[in-house]
Amino acid sequence: MKVPSIFSALLLASAAGFAALTPAAAGDYVVGVIVPQSGQTAFIGDSALKAMILRAEQINAEGGINGHKIKLDAQDEKCNPTSAVNIAQEFVNGSGVAGVLGPFCSADSIAVKPIFARAKVVDLTVASTADAITKDSKWTFQIAAPDGVYAQTLANYAADHGKKIAILNDTSAFGLGAYATVDKVLKQRNANVVAHEQITAGQADLTPQVLKLKQAGADFVVALVLGGDAAKLCLTSRDLGFKAQLAGQTAWSFPNVLSLSKGACDGAIFTDPFDPDKPEAKSMLDAYQKRWNDRPQSYFAAAGWDALSLWAEAAKKAGTAGSDEIDQEKLLDALDNTKGYKGVMGVGDATINFSATDHIALDVDGTHLRRIQGDKLISLGDEKSK
Template sequence: MSKFSLGSRRGLKIVAGALAVAAAVAGCSDSSESTDGPVYFGISGPKTGPSAEYGRLWQQGFDLALDEINAAGGINGRKVELKWEDSQSDPKQTVPIATKFVDDKSIIAELGDFSSPASIAASPIYNRGKLVQYGFTNSAVDFTKAGNYSWSPSITLDVFQERNAQWVSTKAKKVSVVYLETDWGKQAFSLFEKFAAQKGVEVVYSSPILPDSTDVKPILIKGREADPEAFVHLGYGPDGALVVKQLRDVGFSGQFFGGQNTPQFISLAGAAAEGDIVNGVFSPADPDPKVQDFVTKFRKKFNTDPGDFNVYAYDAVNVLVQAAKKGGATREGILEGLKTETAFTGIGLGTFAFDQETRRPKGVSPRELVLEDGKFVPTGNR
């Protein structure tokens, strides 16, 4: 064997060994999660499009939460930051966003999306990628059924509509109902109709309305002519404001149930919504000291009162930080924390734990809010 061939073989072995080490290092850097630097959560939510107002409210809640969390040392000294992708709450956009977040190993959990259909479309990707999907505004009953990585603190639609029907039954025995012509709206109406019948409330008229409607007066006139004692709207803030304003325009002066606890709804609806009753989780008029401390901080930062969607976002970040502190600031650590922590704390839900079968909060219920002098205040009913 020549010196040349022996040296070549030794050289090839050294090169091969170096390549193997490099490949191993590269593989680790691609697949492992960082243990230093910032801790990142991915946000899939609407910053533009028809639901952009909700993204704006989320951002306020996130900002206040991060101010407090990072001032207190973050997660074991690591700063918490967000990576936000604008989904417009569109299922066609949430799917590629989910793929991007799963592939980004610096992200240890995802928050969002705003609507249940947008979140549900992306759920298979998060579950296959073993990245917690925290759908903190997703009330659709089926959302958490996608797999062990889909979690939500949101009260489910069946609970909301059972309470809604209960509160309606104290004011009226005959109602007209309008609801969004979406999967969520249809499910909401189906549940409300069922619970209303159980509580002795007759739906004398019902009709879907398109989410982008600008004139629903013909529908509302038919609903008025059915001679209801109250009108029920199942939808969001902008369409709720449209309905209640046009409802008053066509001469219905009875009780209205609908809209949302958001500044946008209150502003758009104006005086037409005075006395409106909604399902909610939060009121800045709540005398609880913890709530009042939050309200004071929020007013100082944003010069306005907080509403439900600010609270949802604020609580969501705090819950995931609490889970990471419990289980570790990794993808599996977040999951472990959600499974094992028994006393999550929030402004909207108070202290709660997750049911491990449904991955929803145990034993929580909405509260009844009434619009008085342009502000939603609690009636005392839960």
């Protein structure tokens, strides 16, 4: 797919104004960014790319990486594996990149993994949450919390707060995998699970499942469903007068779910690796607001920021002054030795640590729960320590 859509053409035109996106001069480090910029998934990439541009400007103002300036080369993955693979090939076979940030969509990240592994190029995926992202490749890192981590956070919260817990999952790879994790944690915690129901992703009518949860008297539903199914669950629960606490994964807070559910998801809680009240997050958000006149609520900006910061820290150790290339083996080694990095992502005192065998930035301590309130996402704060 070489034909740019109208959207990406428009975006490219507007991107011309971004300082960090202007053509690379000799001696610059080019960082390839594989990011959704068009269509309905553009919202995933928008704030993350803006945070990266801001962070690149900061690093450049402070003298860059060993004297080299960062230039971002952002390409539209469209949340489509074919596009992502084409971009990855271009980065690997073209003029060369000093690092890769993205993709953002899980299927895209899995599709490009072998390309970067073969070319021996380090890839920091930004918002992909599938559990298999870092599996079988030492070249891929995962900045977002994986689905398994979200499932664990949800299960623990359910065990703490639910008296009669129900689990609802879809029968996709995501739903079944997350169910296995939730089920294990709830059994370990001896939680009172009163019902387990399944749906087919995209199922037309959720009435049977919601009725059964209602009959079981559930007061807390761990809902391992995504997108339209999440919205349908909120709507059906409201219609049938089922008032249990619904709890889902971070994707529940995305604009498509909020608009489809027309307010029915109000009060639902979701796992999130981002706490806007944390000092690191606050200072990033303040700088972001100053630069872009906007204050993002979702974690994408934080993930973009941390991905570029982690890359920059490692690049400083791996690069040599005078060369505009970065030895990827050295970069990988430097990233593997990242210890105690306090990111914008993660909650409380959680830090990001990598090793040769662990390329996942966040574990259970790095995620918490937030609540959907209209178009606002509220931190549970005191509620959490109850």
